[in-house]
Amino acid sequence: MNELLRRILHLPAQSSSVAADIDALHYTVILATMAGVTLAAAIAGVFLVRYRRRTTAVPLTPRIEVPLWFEVVAYGGLLILFCAWWVVGFAQYREIETAPADAIPIYVTAKQWMWKFAYPEGPTSQDALIVPVGRPVKLIMTSRDVIHSFYVPDFRLKQDVVPGRAETLWFEATEPGSHDVLCAQYCGLRHSLMRAQVVALSAPDYARWLDAARAPLELPGAKGDGQGLAEDGRATAAERGCLRCHTTDGSPFIGPTWAHAFGQLRHTADGRDVVIDEAYLTESMMDPRAVIAAGFPPVMPSYQGVLTPAEVSAIIEYIRSLRDAAPARAVPSPAGPIAFPPPGDTPGANP
Amino acid sequence: MRTEPDYLRAGRGIRSWLLTRDHKRIALMFLVAVTLALTLGGAFAMILRTKLLYSGPWLIEPLTYNRLFTLHGVVMVFMFMIPAIPAVFGNFALPMMLGAKDLAFPRINLASFYVYLAGAALALWGMIHGGADTGWTFYAPYSTTTPTDVAPVALGVFVLGVSSIMTGLNFIATTHMLRRRGLRWHDMPIFVWAIYATSIIQVIATPVLGLAVGLVAIDHALHMGIFDPALGGDPVLFEHLFWFYSHPAVYIMILPAMGVIAEVVPTFAKKHPFSYKALAYSSLGIAFVGFLTWGHHLFVAGISQFDAAIFGVMSMFVAIFSAIKVFTWIGTLYRGSITFNTPMLYFFAFVYLFAFGGMTGIAVATTSLDVHWHDTYFVIAHFHFIMIGGTLTAFLAALHYWFPKMFGRMYPERWGLVSAALVFAGFNLTFVPQFLLGNAGMPRRYYAYPDRFHVLNVMSTLGAYLLGAALILTLVYLLASLRWGKPAPANPWGSRGFEWRSPSPPPAHNFVVPFDPAHGCYAYDRPPPDEAPAVET
Numbered sequence: 001m002n003e004l005l006r007r008i009l010h011l012p013a014q015s016s017s018v019a020a021d022i023d024a025l026h027y028t029v030i031l032a033t034m035a036g037v038t039l040a041a042a043i044a045g046v047f048l049v050r051y052r053r054r055t056t057a058v059p060l061t062p063r064i065e066v067p068l069w070f071e072v073v074a075y076g077g078l079l080i081l082f083c084a085w086w087v088v089g090f091a092q093y094r095e096i097e098t099a100p101a102d103a104i105p106i107y108v109t110a111k112q113w114m115w116k117f118a119y120p121e122g123p124t125s126q127d128a129l130i131v132p133v134g135r136p137v138k139l140i141m142t143s144r145d146v147i148h149s150f151y152v153p154d155f156r157l158k159q160d161v162v163p164g165r166a167e168t169l170w171f172e173a174t175e176p177g178s179h180d181v182l183c184a185q186y187c188g189l190r191h192s193l194m195r196a197q198v199v200a201l202s203a204p205d206y207a208r209w210l211d212a213a214r215a216p217l218e219l220p221g222a223k224g225d226g227q228g229l230a231e232d233g234r235a236t237a238a239e240r241g242c243l244r245c246h247t248t249d250g251s252p253f254i255g256p257t258w259a260h261a262f263g264q265l266r267h268t269a270d271g272r273d274v275v276i277d278e279a280y281l282t283e284s285m286m287d288p289r290a291v292i293a294a295g296f297p298p299v300m301p302s303y304q305g306v307l308t309p310a311e312v313s314a315i316i317e318y319i320r321s322l323r324d325a326a327p328a329r330a331v332p333s334p335a336g337p338i339a340f341p342p343p344g345d346t347p348g349a350n351p
Numbered sequence: 352m353r354t355e356p357d358y359l360r361a362g363r364g365i366r367s368w369l370l371t372r373d374h375k376r377i378a379l380m381f382l383v384a385v386t387l388a389l390t391l392g393g394a395f396a397m398i399l400r401t402k403l404l405y406s407g408p409w410l411i412e413p414l415t416y417n418r419l420f421t422l423h424g425v426v427m428v429f430m431f432m433i434p435a436i437p438a439v440f441g442n443f444a445l446p447m448m449l450g451a452k453d454l455a456f457p458r459i460n461l462a463s464f465y466v467y468l469a470g471a472a473l474a475l476w477g478m479i480h481g482g483a484d485t486g487w488t489f490y491a492p493y494s495t496t497t498p499t500d501v502a503p504v505a506l507g508v509f510v511l512g513v514s515s516i517m518t519g520l521n522f523i524a525t526t527h528m529l530r531r532r533g534l535r536w537h538d539m540p541i542f543v544w545a546i547y548a549t550s551i552i553q554v555i556a557t558p559v560l561g562l563a564v565g566l567v568a569i570d571h572a573l574h575m576g577i578f579d580p581a582l583g584g585d586p587v588l589f590e591h592l593f594w595f596y597s598h599p600a601v602y603i604m605i606l607p608a609m610g611v612i613a614e615v616v617p618t619f620a621k622k623h624p625f626s627y628k629a630l631a632y633s634s635l636g637i638a639f640v641g642f643l644t645w646g647h648h649l650f651v652a653g654i655s656q657f658d659a660a661i662f663g664v665m666s667m668f669v670a671i672f673s674a675i676k677v678f679t680w681i682g683t684l685y686r687g688s689i690t691f692n693t694p695m696l697y698f699f700a701f702v703y704l705f706a707f708g709g710m711t712g713i714a715v716a717t718t719s720l721d722v723h724w725h726d727t728y729f730v731i732a733h734f735h736f737i738m739i740g741g742t743l744t745a746f747l748a749a750l751h752y753w754f755p756k757m758f759g760r761m762y763p764e765r766w767g768l769v770s771a772a773l774v775f776a777g778f779n780l781t782f783v784p785q786f787l788l789g790n791a792g793m794p795r796r797y798y799a800y801p802d803r804f805h806v807l808n809v810m811s812t813l814g815a816y817l818l819g820a821a822l823i824l825t826l827v828y829l830l831a832s833l834r835w836g837k838p839a840p841a842n843p844w845g846s847r848g849f850e851w852r853s854p855s856p857p858p859a860h861n862f863v864v865p866f867d868p869a870h871g872c873y874a875y876d877r878p879p880p881d882e883a884p885a886v887e888t
Contacts, residue, residue, distance in 0.1 A: 010787040010807070022719050029717055033710035040677060041703045047684035048699065051620070052691070058845050059688050063623040063876040066682055071629060071675070078674055082667040085717045090660055092719030097656055146493040147586055149651065149726060153792025156723040160652045162587060163492060164580025167653045180801065184726040184794040186486050188493060189413050192797035254413075297414050298498045 002027075015179055015200075016155035017136075017172040022092060023156070029085055096157065099170035103138035106131070110141065110148040110161045112301055113190035114241045115181060123213035126239055127196040129181065130213075131173055132206035138170040145301065149185035152198055160185055173200035189254060189299050190244065233318025236311045245300065248322055255300060256293050262323040267294045281316050357759065361859040372457035373859055377464055378443035379757065384467065385439060386826070388430035389743075395423035397819055400781075400812040406799045413798045417484035418499070420796060424487025425504060429511045430471050432742055433600065436607035437553075438467070438518055440749045441546040443757060445522060447850035448540045450531025450868070452860045455524035463517035470514060474507025486796060488597070489563075491578030491589040495570040505568040512557040515603075519553030522546050534868040540848060541630045545610025548634040552599045552606075552641065560596035563589060587652055594645035602641040605705075605737055606634055608745030609676055612701055615748050616680050618846040619695040620687030623873045625679045633672040640669045650721045659718055666716035673709045677702060692844070693767030697748035700775040704740025708733060711786070729789020732782045740778055747774065747825065754829065755843045759856040760836030766828040773821035780814025847879060848872045 002020070005027050014020045053059075106129070107118040118124045131137045141150060143163040150169060151158040159169035173179075183194035201209060237243050245254035256266070265273045266280070269292040274280055283290055285307060288300035307315070358375045361367075368376060399419055402410045411419070446454055454460050477483065481500035485493055494501050526547050530539070566577050567589070576582025578589040613630050617623065624630055646654060646662030680702060689695070711733045715721045724730055754762050784807040793804045800808065842851040850857075852866040870880040 010791040012792055022723065025717065026714075026720055026723075029714045029720065033713060037703065037706045037710055040681060040706050041699075044681045044684060044699065044702055047681065047687070048689055048691075051684060051687045051689050053621075053688045058621060060877065061620075061622045061687055061875045063874075064625065064682075064686065065623075066626045066629070066679070071626065074678065075671055075675055079667065079671050082670060082713055083664065085713070086663050086667055089717035089719045090663055093650070093659060093722065094656055096719060096722060146496065147490060149794075151726075151792070151794060153723070158651050158722050158725055162580075162653060164585070165587075165653060180792075182792065182794050186417075186490070186493070186796040188484070188497065189417065191417075192413075192794075192799045299414075 012153045013179075014154070014156075015174055015177060016152075016157060017174060018092065018096060019154070019156045025085070025088055025092065032081075096170075099138040099168060100136045103136035103170050104132070105138050105140055108139045108141040108150065108161070109144060110150070110183075111144040112146065112188055112299075113183070113194035113244065115150070115194070115196040119210070119213075121210055123210065125213070126241070129196060129198045130206065130209055131198060131200050132203050133173050133176050133200045134203070136170055136172045138168055141167050141169065146187050147185045148183050148187050148194065151182045151184035152179050153182065154179040155198075158184055173198070176200050176202050176205070189297065193244070229314050229317040230321040231318075233311075233314035233316070233321075236307075236314050237318060240303070240307065240311070242315065252296070255296055258319045259322050260324075262320045266291075268292060269294045269296075269298075278316055281319060282312060285312060285315070355858045355860075355863070357854065357856040358859045359759070359856050370461070372453065372461055374442050374446050374454050374457065374460060375757070375857065375859075375861075377460050378439050380464055381434060381438040381442060381467070384464075384471070385431050385435045388426055388471070389435075389822075392423050392426035392431055393819060393822065395419050395426065397815060399423060400815040402798070403800075403808045404812050406802060406805065406808075408799070414484060414499075416798045417486075417796070418478075418482035421483050421486050421504075422478050425474060425483075425508060427738075428487055428600070428604075429474075429508050430467075432604040432738055433511075433515055433553075434467060434518070435604075435742065435746050436611060436749060437522070437546055437549055437603075438463070440611065440753060441522060441542075441549075441607060442518075444753060444850050445543055445546055446525060446529070447853060447857065447861050448543050448848070448872070449525065449529055450534060450849060450862070450866060451525060451529035454521045455528055456521050459517050460521055463514045463521070466510060466517060467514040470507045470510030470512075472507075473510055474504050477501075477503025477507060488593060489567050489589075490593075491567060491570065491584070491586045492580065494567050495574075495577075495579050497571075501571045502568045505564040505571075508564050509561045509568075512561045515553050516557050519550035519557075522550040523554065531865065531868060537627070537631075538868050538871060539631075540872045541613035541624065541627070541634075542607075542610035544631040545606045545613065545634045548638040549603050549606045549610075551635075551638050552603050556596045556599040556603075556642070559592060560600070563592035563596065566592075587649070587654075590649055590652055591645070594648045595642075598645040598648065599638075599641045601734070601737065602637050604742045606637060608701070608705075608742045609634065611745040611749040611752070612680060612698055613676075614848060615694045615698050615752055616683050617873050617875065618752070618844050618848065619692060619698070620684050620689045621845070621875045622683050622685075622687035623875055625682030625685070627873070629675050629679050633675045636672040637669060640665060640672065644669055647716055647721070650718055651725050663716055663718045667713065670709060670713050670716070673705075677706050677709075691768070692751075693762070693764060693771050694748040694752040696768055696771040697744050697751070697774075700771065700778075701741060701744045701748065704736050704744060704775075704778065708736025708740055711736065723792075724789055726794055727789035728785040728793050728795060731795050732785035732789060735782050735785070740782070744774070744778075747771070750829070752844070753850075754832075755839030756850060756853075756855050756857070758833055758836075759839050760832050761839050761843065762832045762836060763828055766824070770821050770825045770828070773824070774818060777814050777816075777818030777821050781811050781818055782814070784808070784810040784814070845879070847874050852880065 011023060014023060105120055109116040114127055116126050117129045141161045143161045145163060148161045149158055150161055155171050157169060157171055159167050161167055177200055179198045181196035181198055183191055247253050247257045248259055250257050250259040261276050264276050266276050267273055274291060286302060286304045288302060289298055292298045358373055402416055477500050483501045483504040484497055484499045485501055489505060526543060569575055570577050570579060576584045578584040578586050580586060643665045644662055646658050647666045650659055715724055715733060751762055751767055788804055788807045793800055839855045841854045849866050849872050853862045
């Protein structure tokens with residue numbers, strides 16, 4: 001029954017400890033309200049047919065007023081029904097809002113347009129939240145710019161992430177698997193592509209992941225595989241989300257492409273031409289609104305304080321290496337530092 | 352019998368329209384303006400739905416998409432939905448229903464039209480100049496930091512609010528002061544109660560909206576840091592201020608629609624309402640309780656559990672008043688003598704769509720369910736069921752119902768019935784898939800979406816095309832019948848309503864012979880009063 005209704009209503013999988021209970025209330029409310037509306041429409045339909053005018057003359061009709069006691073009973077009963085749903089719904093809401101004391105804390109930072117997760121044990125990850133199955137996890141979330149909303153449809157959970165505040169959300173994944181995180185609060189140009197994954201791992205896998213994740217980050221700045229600064233820059237650009245707006249195949253996207261750019265003249269929105277060199281690129285990362293490339297929206301956030309000087313150098317070196325790059329089909333995708341299981345239901349379009 | 356020209360012929364030339372103080376002419380000017388707004392907002396909707404045929408980037412840029420859904424919301428809410436029924440049909444019918452020659456403040460009425468135009472012009476200028484991309488909700492701090500032009504659009508909304516307040520004040524004063532001698536409160540048509548309740552909300556709530564969008568405009572221009580936490584402000588404060596207006600505003604949009612339905616049903620069922628007092632007082636109930644439910648928009652914004660509890664219960668109470676109305680309309684049909692004209696078909700569509708939309712309102716007020724649905728297409732479908740299924744349907748019902756009175760011409764009944772059926776079909780095809788999209792977890796304001804949402808999006812877009820085509824059909828035959836329609840008798844529907852006791856179209860001062868309130872406007876258990884005398888045409 002649960003499975004049938006879930007499919008008819010197009011609800012996603014029930015992957016958190018609260019999802020099945022919430023869906024049960026969902027079915028009750030939706031079926032009862034649908035039945036109520038159908039009944040009302042059916043009665044109206046019967047009256048329309050039964051009392052349609054059959055003569056051309058207009059007859060007088062009796063003045064019938066519904067008795068007060070009937071109104072009190074009918075509306076009182078309806079109100080009691082509504083309030084009963086509210087009692088159940090509010091009890092569930094309290095459960096959702098109150099995290100268990102033993103929940104694992106994970107710190108979440110949202111910014112346009114990426115999610116960053118930091119674990120108490122030390123590792124951080126971007127756009128992939130790795131959690132253990134069967135243990136409550138408490139997210140302590142804040143935003144660095146505008147309001148975002150952390151939404152996992154498979155968990156039936158959502159929490160706005162408000163700048164200047166720490167909002168919490170807890171959940172317990174029931175089975176190993178991968179689930180979409182969607183941003184539900186409109187946050188600008190790339191709102192619909194601000195997606196991440198929650199990856200639930202079995203307890204042993206989670207422990208292994210934690211061990212593996214801790215190791216490389218003990219060497220700050222060493223993000224690449226040691227093949228040189230440009231390769232480090234490529235990895236950094238992927239991890240920091242640069243490649244979500246800048247392509248490396250020559251096609252313009254949200255921002256100008258990086259291919260064949262270094263050393264060229266750039267036409268700016270205020271009608272000047274500037275040389276794309278180390279100084280220009282550094283300024284563009286630290287103060288993106290200082291010089292706007294003509295034809296592109298001024299939407300890039302500042303990376304002042306986000307990128308270390310070593311990372312800035314690496315990214316510039318990477319862009320320089322693309323000066324003579326052969327046009328290649330490069331798909332901009334965040335290459336997280338951690339290899340995690342392939343998501344079962346990946347967002348399809350990632351232009 | 353003294354004859355005088357009807358109001359359409361009482362003066363000639365453009366000045367006699369632009370400087371008129373006749374509430375009926377101002378109503379017609381508003382009708383033209385809100386129809387243009389509906390066309391514009393509808394065109395935006397068509398572009399948005401066309402983009403959503405495919406998830407990938409095509410047709411328009413993401414920034415253009417974001418501007419378009421912002422403008423769709425701003426135009427539809429502030430330029431169409433809010434003024435549509437009060438400023439057009441309230442303006443036209445309310446003084447006639449009270450036996451007045453005009454509104455209490457005819458000059459303020461005319462001024463409210465020009466203030467509306469000024470607000471619309473300001474917002475549209477902002478749109479051409481750069482276009483805000485904040486969504487019609489203007490949530491801070493996005494709205495205070497986005498590089499697009501928020502200020503003119505926000506100020507346009509502010510000015511449109513002033514127009515709304517002027518209209519509301521006028522209706523309240525008119526209802527209190529200009530009722531015909533002998534017309535007691537409980538003799539008034541239900542439509543007047545609905546417009547009166549709407550006016551109370553407009554006068555009390557709109558200043559808070561003005562405050563909120565004004566502060567956003569100031570914050571955006573001067574970086575005062577009222578709502579931006581980077582400068583010490585609080586973004587959730589904006590949400591409270593915004594919804595303190597914008598939730599009651601949905602009752603500004605739906606109450607007049609309920610008033611229209613409460614006139615259409617007795618007229619075409621030839622029947623006294625099942626409970627006059629229930630219909631009249633439930634409007635006031637919605638107006639007052641509607642002020643105490645705004646927090647249900649903030650269940651996942653980080654409000655306290657205590658607040659969530661109160662706002663959840665109050666939302667259940669406000670739903671009861673709507674249930675009272677639906678129950679009473681349906682009860683009115685019982686033992687009536689029903690004819691199936693276009694307004695009656697729209698009534699049937701309204702009952703189904705409004706009840707469906709209202710019941711999903713109960714669902715989203717059930718706090719734990721809202722956590723999943725909040726900011727998804729479920730909410731989009733829910734409020735479009737109320738706003739289009741309710742308000743637009745009632746607007747069309749009112750347009751057909753009062754068309755003979757306003758223009759002295761009949762519309763073609765057959766075309767009316769066909770287009771009403773098409774509107775109903777197109778509407779359902781557009782918005783039922785959106786409920787399912789919301790269940791599946793598709794958030795609103797998405798330029799691109801995961802592939803699993805594709806089929807439902809295509810269905811929704813096809814429905815939108817059908818709905819759009821049906822509305823264009825309606826516009827075409829109504830415009831044609833202005834010229835070629837059969838001349839309308841004074842009371843083509845056989846209504847007992849007061850406004851039907853005047854000729855069609857009415858003379859400039861509304862009545863040739865003042866009506867007798869002793870013949871009640873719903874007295875279908877007694878023979879009708881004498882037919883209205885003819886006028887020179």
